Amino acid sequence: MANLSTQTRNIFWTIVGFVFIAVIINLPETIPVKIHFQKINWEHTFYRPNLNFKLGPLNFSQKYDLKYGLDLAGGASLLFEVDTSKVPADSISSATESLKTNIERRVNLFGISEANVQLSRENERYRLIVELPGITQLDQAVSLIGKTAQLTFRGETEIAPEATASATFADVFSEDTGINGSHLVISQVQINPNTGKPEVGLEFNQEGSQLFAAATKKFLNKRIGIFLDDMPISIPFVETEIPDGRAVINGSFDLPSAKALSAQINAGALPLPIRLVQQTYIGPTLGKDAIDKGVKAGLVGLFLVCLFMIANYGKLGLIADVSLLIYGLTTLTLYRLIPVTLTFSGVVGFILSVGMAVDSNILIFERLREEIRRGRGWNNAMELGFGRAWDAIKDANACTIITGFILFNPFNWSFLNSSGMVRGFAVTLILGIVVSVFTGVVVTRNLLRVFAREKLTVLATPKHP
Amino acid sequence: MFWKFKPSVDFSGGSVWELNLPSQPDRPKIDQVFTSQNIKLSSFSQNQTVYLLKFENITSDQKVSLQQQLQKLDPDLKEQRFETLGPLLGRELLKKTIYAIVLASLFLLVFIGTRFHDFTFGLSAILAMLHDALILVGSFSILGRFFNAEVDSLFVTALLTTLSASVHDTVVTFDRIRELKRQLSKLNWVELANAAITETIVRSLNNSMTIIFMLTSLVVLGGATTRWFAVALLIGVICGTYSSFAVAIPLVLFWKRKK
Numbered sequence: 001m002a003n004l005s006t007q008t009r010n011i012f013w014t015i016v017g018f019v020f021i022a023v024i025i026n027l028p029e030t031i032p033v034k035i036h037f038q039k040i041n042w043e044h045t046f047y048r049p050n051l052n053f054k055l056g057p058l059n060f061s062q063k064y065d066l067k068y069g070l071d072l073a074g075g076a077s078l079l080f081e082v083d084t085s086k087v088p089a090d091s092i093s094s095a096t097e098s099l100k101t102n103i104e105r106r107v108n109l110f111g112i113s114e115a116n117v118q119l120s121r122e123n124e125r126y127r128l129i130v131e132l133p134g135i136t137q138l139d140q141a142v143s144l145i146g147k148t149a150q151l152t153f154r155g156e157t158e159i160a161p162e163a164t165a166s167a168t169f170a171d172v173f174s175e176d177t178g179i180n181g182s183h184l185v186i187s188q189v190q191i192n193p194n195t196g197k198p199e200v201g202l203e204f205n206q207e208g209s210q211l212f213a214a215a216t217k218k219f220l221n222k223r224i225g226i227f228l229d230d231m232p233i234s235i236p237f238v239e240t241e242i243p244d245g246r247a248v249i250n251g252s253f254d255l256p257s258a259k260a261l262s263a264q265i266n267a268g269a270l271p272l273p274i275r276l277v278q279q280t281y282i283g284p285t286l287g288k289d290a291i292d293k294g295v296k297a298g299l300v301g302l303f304l305v306c307l308f309m310i311a312n313y314g315k316l317g318l319i320a321d322v323s324l325l326i327y328g329l330t331t332l333t334l335y336r337l338i339p340v341t342l343t344f345s346g347v348v349g350f351i352l353s354v355g356m357a358v359d360s361n362i363l364i365f366e367r368l369r370e371e372i373r374r375g376r377g378w379n380n381a382m383e384l385g386f387g388r389a390w391d392a393i394k395d396a397n398a399c400t401i402i403t404g405f406i407l408f409n410p411f412n413w414s415f416l417n418s419s420g421m422v423r424g425f426a427v428t429l430i431l432g433i434v435v436s437v438f439t440g441v442v443v444t445r446n447l448l449r450v451f452a453r454e455k456l457t458v459l460a461t462p463k464h465p
Numbered sequence: 466m467f468w469k470f471k472p473s474v475d476f477s478g479g480s481v482w483e484l485n486l487p488s489q490p491d492r493p494k495i496d497q498v499f500t501s502q503n504i505k506l507s508s509f510s511q512n513q514t515v516y517l518l519k520f521e522n523i524t525s526d527q528k529v530s531l532q533q534q535l536q537k538l539d540p541d542l543k544e545q546r547f548e549t550l551g552p553l554l555g556r557e558l559l560k561k562t563i564y565a566i567v568l569a570s571l572f573l574l575v576f577i578g579t580r581f582h583d584f585t586f587g588l589s590a591i592l593a594m595l596h597d598a599l600i601l602v603g604s605f606s607i608l609g610r611f612f613n614a615e616v617d618s619l620f621v622t623a624l625l626t627t628l629s630a631s632v633h634d635t636v637v638t639f640d641r642i643r644e645l646k647r648q649l650s651k652l653n654w655v656e657l658a659n660a661a662i663t664e665t666i667v668r669s670l671n672n673s674m675t676i677i678f679m680l681t682s683l684v685v686l687g688g689a690t691t692r693w694f695a696v697a698l699l700i701g702v703i704c705g706t707y708s709s710f711a712v713a714i715p716l717v718l719f720w721k722r723k724k
Contacts, residue, residue, distance in 0.1 A: 138547070139532070142525045276525060281547040286483075293686060301682035305675045312671060345622055348694060351683055352626070355676035362675070363637070366668040392640040395580055396633040399573055403629035406569045407622065425622045 011446045019326060022333040066336060069343035069424055072291055074284030075133035078142065080274040082126040095182075096126055099272050103128060106145050106266070128274060138281045151181035151265065152227045153212075155219040173225035173232070177215035183208025187265040189258045192250060198258035199250040200234075200265070209245025216242045226265065233264050294347045301351060302328070305358060313365050319447045320361040327357045327439040331432060340431065343424030353432025356400075360440025363389040386445055393441065397433050404430040479507065480549040482518045488539040489514055498534040502527060515545070522549050562621045569625065570594070573632055581643055585720040590635045593713035597631045597704040598624060604700055608693075620697050627701025630676075634669060635709040641665045642717075654721045662710045673706040 070077055082099065084092050100119050107115045107130060116131040135141055154173040185203045192199050204212050215224060219238050226234045236249045253261070306324070309317035331350065335342065342350075367389045371381035408426035492509060499506045499520065504527065508519035523531070528547070536542050570591050578587035601624060641661040649657070680702065683695040 138544075139525065139529050143529075279525070279547065279549055281544065283543065283545040286545045294683075297683040297686040298679070300686060301679035304678040304682065308674060308678065345694070348683065348698075351679050352676065352698065355679035358675045359672050362668055362671050366671070370664070388644070391644075392637045395577075395640060396636045399576065399632045399636055400629040402572050402576060403569050403625055403632075406565050406572070407625055422622050425626075429626070 008446060008449050011442070012450050015326070015443060015446060019329065022329045025333050025336060026329065066332075067339045067341045068291075069341045069346065070131055070133055070280075071282050071344045072288075072342060072347075073133050074282050074286065074288075075131065076135050076138045076141065076279065076281045078130040078132070078145065078276060078280075079278035080128040080130070081277045082128055083273045083275065084124075084126055092126075095272050099128065099274070102266065103130060103145060105263075107132065107141075134284070136284075138279070142276065142279065151184065153177045153179040153215065154225045154227060155215060156222040156224065173223075173227070173235075175219075177211060177219075177224065179204070179208055179211045179215060183211065184265065187262045189255070189262045190248065192248075195250075197250065198253045198255050199248045200253065200258050200262050202247045202249070202265070204245035204247075206245075209243070212245055212247070213241065213243040216240070216247075228264055234261055290344060291347070294351065298347075298351045298354070302354060305355065309358065309361075316365055316368075316448070319451060320358065320365070320444060323361060323439050323444040323447060324354070324357055326443055327436055328354060330439060331435050334431060334435065340427055341424065342428075345422070346424035346428040349425040349428035350432060353429060353436060356432065357436035357440060360389070360393050360397075360437060361444050363393055364440070364444060382448060386441070390441065393437060397437055400433055401430055404433070479522055480520050481546070482516075482520075482544075482548075483546040484516045484518070484535070485514050485543040485545055486516055486535075486539045487514050487541045490538045494538055495535070498531065498538065501534065502531055504531065562624070565621075565625060566598070566628065569628060577632075577636065577639070581639060585717055586639055589713045589716035589720070590632055590639070592716055593635050593708040594628050594631045596712050597627055597701060597708050600704050601627055601697060601701050605697065608696075620694065623694055623697035623701060626698060627705060630702050631705030631708055634672070634705050635713045638662065638665050638669070638709045638714065642714075654718055658714050658718055662714060666710065669706055669709065673702060676702050 082096060084095070096119055100117055104117045107117060114133050116129075118129045118131075120127045120129060130145060132138075132141055153176075155175040155177050156173055157175050183204050185205050185208075187203070188201045190199050190201045191197070216238050220241060221238065223235050223237050225232050226236075234249060236251070249261070302324070306317075306321040309320045309324075311317070313320065331353070334340070340346070364385055367385035368381055371384050372378070376384065404426050407422055408430065489511075492511070495509065495516070495518070496506060504520050504523060506518060506520045508517075510517045528549070532542070532544075573594070574584075574587045574591050576587075577590050578584040581587070605620065638661060641664055642657055645657050645661055649660075677699065680695050680699045684692055684699065
């Protein structure tokens, strides 16, 4: 390496260092090593070295796992259409926001980590997307989330004593106070500071507070029934007038029943009706199966590509293969660091980009061959080859990136796709191209300069006259 | 001859249900369950214990009753996958796809035209690209008829990838023409084109071989769900390669000769 320029040498060692770090990041948590060879029986489990350190404002922690999208990890995705017809135009956005919050609360009841609720808009149509990774009881989730339960508050009316025996709830609580779910801001479980017992708190919005004040005045010392879809869930006594819209229901609650009631009250407070228009459920085994198959296919394909390169370009092919492996490693590391959520199509995008990564290398090599055929010296040919190939590499990859961007739809233009699957593919494609240009040009060039300075006459003989 | 597409649930709306039924109940029993719920089963396929059922778009209540009935047939029923989609959404997907293609074509036209200082290049590249798209779409029409290949949102992705791969390859060939023109401006267009093709064809083929290796491996070894996606990409890539010299270049020459 004596006659290499300092710059080349620096770049080389940077690449080596980088690969080292990348390998560590990509190692599985535990690496069991078992060597049973004739008389040697050696077993040891290596643990991935800890990479927890701070570098100025940056924090490096060890948990760099691959994130899998819904279709690989398993789970459900629900799409609801929101009915905004009964709401005046200027309050639509606040109504949809409170709808989103309400649904989030319902979703949280299931305790699913990484559950996701999103609003989306398509001209005049509003949509709600709920993602529940890892859920197994889909139908239960759907019925809770999708239920547009109507929450009403009805006051107790007098009934003649003869009719009491046969009176139904509807008869007794026949006076509608006008308060319904849209007036409720939130219901929360509180612990009474004096008694230490759990209570269910209610908080109404402005209009609701006024209605509630009137209702508590009217039904003072009587009861107000809280109905969810005509089913009473609680029938508290009105002890005092409540003018400020904040009330508590106390009684013989224990914590779980207080929570349940609060959840039910919250559930009923859907400000806008929603309708399920699409549901997708992927069982957990299907996803794992897909990953396994994808990995296998990727490895086999990679192997074939490596063979092909060596067959066609000899020793240079080997350098290209190393460059390709570095490409794969870099991309995987980036997936972990950014992080990129891998979907089915994303994995395919990655496999495809591996095939394309070799592209830049091939362009350079073919140019190299040509220059040698024209009689230039090796080193000269190498440098010229890089320069000439770069133009083609630049333009061609730019075109693919343009297409990738349109697929990715970064500005969420409503006339373009925003489905997760297409986006997952676009992300891996764009990332793949950017990294492949880098490894194809910088890494290959550097490796060639370091390892291939001698005249390799093997390659100088043109294979395709 | 136009065989119609086989649009999947993604476009026409409907439901797809993949179930694992270890006791392998036979088809008439499954049919009975569906008819009892008044749901039309539009497609049925069975691979040992794995059943793939397709039917119209249903509500979640209907699904629950279906599942209850099926569970009576086989208590060890396991749900692998369930998707249901209203028809409106399907049409949306189609619309969005067409927009994407149009937008991509416009951008690429401008980009290539500017980079090569010649809009005939841009136009020819786009036409070659659309030609590839047409072949892909047409071949899936045929495949749909004979092999039940489906057109779903992944296919759309494959379509768009084909477009970009085709352009990619075409651009590399054009780049060679551009360079040769700089060096040997005395040659007329036909000779230039010939020279360019001769020089780049090797590289083009080599390039595609690597992608074809990866994709073939995916078609063979990858799961059934990605199979048609990989096939679509494969067709697209092969088209993209040969279209660069068999379609784009002749088109350029065609325009040039008219001058």
